[in-house]
Amino acid sequence: MKSFFILFLLIFVLASLAQLVLPWWVVLPLCLGLAAWRGGSAGAAFGAGLLGAALSWWLPAAWLNLHGAGLLAGRVATLLPLGGNSWRLVLLGGLLAGLVGGLAALAGAWGRAAAASQ
Numbered sequence: 001m002k003s004f005f006i007l008f009l010l011i012f013v014l015a016s017l018a019q020l021v022l023p024w025w026v027v028l029p030l031c032l033g034l035a036a037w038r039g040g041s042a043g044a045a046f047g048a049g050l051l052g053a054a055l056s057w058w059l060p061a062a063w064l065n066l067h068g069a070g071l072l073a074g075r076v077a078t079l080l081p082l083g084g085n086s087w088r089l090v091l092l093g094g095l096l097a098g099l100v101g102g103l104a105a106l107a108g109a110w111g112r113a114a115a116a117s118q
Contacts, residue, residue, distance in 0.1 A: 007048040007049075008051055012051075015056035019060075024057075027101050031049040031105040031108065032111075033108065035048070035049060035105035036111050041109070042113070046103070046105055046109070049105025050098040050105075051098065053097045053102065054095065054097055058091075058097075061093055070086045073086035073089050
């Protein structure tokens with residue numbers, strides 16, 4: 001349980017900082033590398049990657065949606081089948097970022113396990 005929280009905090013903090021200056025996909029190698037370096041079980045790595053990446057996306061997106069970017073998000077949400085609801089777009093974006101982070105962390109944990117078994 002302790003390794004889950006440490007991995008979650010590392011992913012959350014580093015992904016939040018990295019996304020300020022780097023593209024959105026920086027979450028993928030970050031989660032993969034951190035889970036390979038620090039990961040425990042595959043399930044814990046997936047959960048930590050999912051929550052860390054999703055929160056690193058949801059919190060800034062929700063803040064921006066509340067402070068003026070909601071109009072643009074609403075217009076983008078009308079292009080997608082979201083009914084023009086900007087909050088659905090925020091939730092969908094965070095869910096996708098969380099799945100990317102979770103699967104990358106899972107791959108990192110499996111890579112570590114494969115390297116250790118050789």
